[in-house]
Amino acid sequence: MAGIWGTLKSKSGAVSIVLSGGYEDDIDDGDEIIYTGKGGQDPKTKKQVADQEMKEQNEALARNMNTGYPVRVIRGYQGDSKHSPSSGYRYDGLFRVEDVFWNKGIAGFQMLRFKLVQLADQDAGETKSGSEAPSGQKKPKRKKGSTVRIIRDTALSRWVKKQNDYICQFCEERLETPTGPYAEGAHIKQLGMHHKGPDVKENILCLCPNCHLLFDRGALGVSSEGVLIGQAAPEPQRFILTDRHSVSEKYLKYHRETHRLHDPSSTTPGARGN
Ligand SMILES: [Zn+2]
DSSP: OOOEEOOTTOTTOOOEEEESSOOTTOEEOSSEEEEEOOOOBOTTTOOBOSOOOSOHHHHHHHHHHHHOOOEEEEEETTSOTTTSOSSSEEEEEEEEEEEEEEEEOTTSSEEEEEEEEEOOGGGOOOOOOSOOOOOOOSSOOOOTTOOOOOOOOOHHHHHHHHHTTTBOTTTOOBEEETTEEEOEEEESSOOSTTTOOOOSGGGEEEEOHHHHHHHHTTSSEEOTTSBEESTTOOSSOOBOOOSSSOOOHHHHHHHHHHTTOOOTTOOSTTOOOO
């Protein structure tokens, strides 16, 4: 069963996914879904025999996170009984791709997980998937079918930002705005249904929006020695700022593992992060 419909020719990402109980590790909570990517299964036995890869339909679905285009979710009768139709297939609306991460599946192979969150009705206007020219609009209407990143400002993240004087712990920038300095509280181990990270100060970084996004997407991480790593890490290497508020290595390690970031400080022989 083709779970993800979409190709890399589409610049906006995948069009739809089918949830039909194909993977035991899928989680269906109704308006939030952890969806497993495709690939690595033996075509005959359907058993997982290899790591999945960030390519083809998986890459198309990950692209939705950058473009903000939602995917259509279709549930099949084989899925979670609480949220699936009793027979056949049902279109269940638009979901945004909020997170993509790796973890080990039941069979011990690296699996891609997509966190999907249902759009509220008012955000879920019909998407135009045709070949409209990307021209601007004289009277811009509210852009339908795309999404924005929502950064929640809690008392705890405010405390972390204050401790750091709104200076990004990665790049040391402090953004000044007419209404005061701006930074974001970034959870290292994400809260919520799958990761279940705690809302404690050791699990929060004070980051600028750029570094926050790069960290969430796994382009930046922190080694066990506190050095920035990942494809967006600066040269020469830079240590993160921790003199104002310390963060916990165990959450940073979890972040490295879920984004398959190799820790150069690790002494484990042959540890390559894959
Ligand atoms: Zn920064």
